[in-house]
Amino acid sequence: MHLHKEVDEDLIRKAFDEFLGKIKQLPPVRSAVKRQLRTREIYYLEILEIQDKDILFRVGCEAGTYIRKLIHDLGLKLNTNAHMLQLVRTRVAKFDDKSWHSLHDLKDAYYLYEKENNEEELRKIVLPIEKAVEHLPKIWILDSSVSSLCHGADLSLPGISKYNNFSEKETVAIMTLKNELVCLGDAQVNSEFISKNERGMIVKTTKVFMERDLYPRMIKS
Numbered sequence: 001m002h003l004h005k006e007v008d009e010d011l012i013r014k015a016f017d018e019f020l021g022k023i024k025q026l027p028p029v030r031s032a033v034k035r036q037l038r039t040r041e042i043y044y045l046e047i048l049e050i051q052d053k054d055i056l057f058r059v060g061c062e063a064g065t066y067i068r069k070l071i072h073d074l075g076l077k078l079n080t081n082a083h084m085l086q087l088v089r090t091r092v093a094k095f096d097d098k099s100w101h102s103l104h105d106l107k108d109a110y111y112l113y114e115k116e117n118n119e120e121e122l123r124k125i126v127l128p129i130e131k132a133v134e135h136l137p138k139i140w141i142l143d144s145s146v147s148s149l150c151h152g153a154d155l156s157l158p159g160i161s162k163y164n165n166f167s168e169k170e171t172v173a174i175m176t177l178k179n180e181l182v183c184l185g186d187a188q189v190n191s192e193f194i195s196k197n198e199r200g201m202i203v204k205t206t207k208v209f210m211e212r213d214l215y216p217r218m219i220k221s
Contacts (some may be wrong), residue, residue: 001071004081005052012055015077015137016045025069033064040065054085061113068210094135101125129209130181137166137191139203141182149174149182155203157194165191171201176215183208 013162019042026037043060052054067083090097101124109121135196141149145159155174166172168190174182185203194202 001055001057001074001082002085003055003075003078004083005072007078007080009050011078012050013047016047016057018077019070019074020045023070023073025066025073027066028069031066033196038064042070048119058090060091092204094133095132101201104125130175130179133181133184136171136173136184137164138173138175139163140177140179142178143215146176146182146210147213147217149205150208150210150212150215152205152208155185156201157197157199160194160202161190163194167191171206174203174205175212182210 022041024037025040027033029035040185041062042065043058043062046058048056048058056130059070061067061070067087070081071084085115088097089168100163106125109125112118112120113122121182139155140161141155141159142161145155149155161177166187168187170187172185172187174185183205184207187203188201193200
């Protein structure tokens with residue numbers, strides 16, 4: 001973050017503290033979302049170094065937070081302008097900078113795969129989709145329920161084989177008994193509901209990942 005004028009360090013640290021927790025953000029003019037005021041959460045905001053007008057800091061935030069806008073708003077709080085000099089994304093969910101691969105790594109791995117039919121290096125870079133949901137609570141479903149979810153249906157009882165603990169409104173990953181990701185959804189109840197009931201909607205499907213017709217449809221007579 002680069003300030004457009006020098007500001008007392010105590011004022012900078014005080015301003016940073018005021019941006020912890022829930023904040024209001026108006027996305028920039030050039031953005032991929034509708035430009036309207038929305039709430040995002042800042043989990044931590046740690047100043048690492050202050051040198052003249054430059055501030056190096058680490059931030060943990062809710063998905064969809066605009067860091068460039070955060071810096072702009074911090075500058076206004078300090079009665080000046082501010083802009084972003086550099087941004088390094090160090091973590092997304094369970095993925096961190098220790099698992100980074102460059103585009104050159106990907107290009108080299110693809111070359112080995114294409115020219116020598118060697119997919120070993122490519123498999124180190126292109127991971128199964130299941131890796132992306134390791135941090136989420138899961139529900140494993142019977143094979144007879146897979147096809148309907150692939151066509152966009154919501155998950156109801158019966159049809160569930162086993163499950164982790166989850167809370168109402170929490171994002172849940174729906175898995176086959178072979179640990180294949182079927183879809184993601186928002187829990188409509190908590191996990192205790194499953195053990196106490198025989199019927200009812202459990203998860204509202206939000207995003208389907210598995211291709212249709214990999215599992216046969218359940219035929220009703």
